[in-house]
Amino acid sequence: TKTRDSFSGKVNDLVARYRKVDEEFFEELEEILIGADVGFETVMTLVDDLKMEVKRRNISDSKEVQSVISEKLVEIYQGNDADHTELNMQEGLTVILFVGVNGVGKTTTIGKLANKLKGEGKTVMLAAGDTFRAGAIEQLEVWGERVGVEVIKQAEGSDPAAVMFDALRSAKAKKADVLICDTAGRLQNKVNLMNELEKVKRVIEREIPGAPHEVLLALDATTGQNALIQAKTFKEVTNVTGIVLTKLDGTAKGGIVLAIRNELNIPVKFVGLGEKMDDLQEFDADKYVYGLFADVIEEKE
């Protein structure tokens, strides 16, 4: 297909099902958004805004409401400033730290990102900072082999801060362009584990002023409202600079990132679309917002 699948075009399809913009229309819109994990409060704000706008502009035909919906959704996501998904790359060594709760896709995303950066001609190294979970170091090593980048590791059970220290020294000595640091998954309510993460970040800061240059929080798109608390707590502890929304190849939509962007001002930088090396894409707000409605639109088509 051509570029007819622009977001506004698709929403037009959606609203075409309703001739009139009535309560029922708004109710269905509400359900679509809640079903996408956008969250009750955000949905209510959005729908109230929409209702007001519809009244103000005196719109009764659903076709006219489509542009308003797309405007509002993207507006809720990014306010007035358009997002930039580029990573904060340095002249010398760029350090990227991955954080997040258990099983969301940190290690896999590191493999994918290493592949992407290597493809751009950069020398990439990985730090096996998850010394806790069974098989975590080996998992990163497999990714290192797959992509063809070096992995700095210590024995299972060793101090993650010490691994980082080693890896930073090594990356500097070898004049690597990028060092990507894996960490063990941890639930944000575990105070001791969050302290450990803070320490890991401090070691990086001390060793290289200005680093880590990116702290990426991996969020599983399947996660519901708890993702907002995850983002808030990890931001407090590690000053998260961006989100990777993983597992978007499933049927979940990860709508909570709207609230996260809106309330905490953390942008999504990448999305994960599978388990393979090249299943990583830069985030595109328009495309994403369209995806929230995709099922409904397809049903109609």
Next chain:
Amino acid sequence: MAFEGLTDRLQSTMQKIRGKGKVNEADVKEMMREVRIALLEADVNFKVVKDFIKRVSERAVGQEVLKSLTPGQQVIKVVKEELTELMGGDQSKIAVAGRPPTVIMMVGLQGAGKTTTTGKLANLLRKKHNRKPLLVAADIYRPAAIKQLETLGKQINMPVFSLGDQVSPVEIARQAIEKAKEEHHDYVLIDTAGRLHVDETLMGELKDIKELTKPDEIFLVVDAMTGQDAVNVAASFNEQLGLTGVVLTKLDGDTRGGAALSIRAVSQTPIKFVGMGEKLDALEAFHPDRMASRILGMGDVLTLIEKA
């Protein structure tokens, strides 16, 4: 971040109807609005919420409320009761095959906690039930998945069956069962790779394993933080495989865990265990009443009822 529990939400409505002799439809409607929000913020699927509210409202407006002395109390009680009821009874039993070995298959989405739970179950079976399980590494896709299970096996000093990652999972399962028979293992726990419920090829592989091994239990392992999509995942795995139980993991976090309710509602499958940590002893029986309070965000239901 406004994740107030139902306790806070209902306070004002309950104040208002405090002096009344009975609760009328409007009062119930007002309270149910708050219940609805609490459930949605706890990640209960919106369709499940709709049905639930409808049923509870009918009960609450009916005669039971008229009989009650304090109307606010009565409504809350109905909500809590219905929720606990929906969640099913305590059912942490594990099947035992007439002829050993008993085969248990672990299935679920990527990263849900299958491999860890396989280790935990083995540990539980031996410690609490004095069994001798064989762990089977049937995830040939995820990098180092076999190594992960082997490491867990070592931690609890239990054998792990593996044929590497070049043999099909179906064949691995077949040979594992033979081996279990030879070596008199009474349980076989098969750790499968994470997969999307819409991945036809990989779901087909699970059906093949099922066909061949005739498992006594198929446990769906689900992350307690799962949002609205939990209904699709649970319904789909159930339709394709016929689940016998659910394990809800990562409940040591601070999620409300509304997915538990959604999963129950769409799959009618009992939640048998909950994962309460990364360590291999962190597996507990599921308690419906505790889960109901947690989802509602009512740490202390009794206090609320007293205040009413």
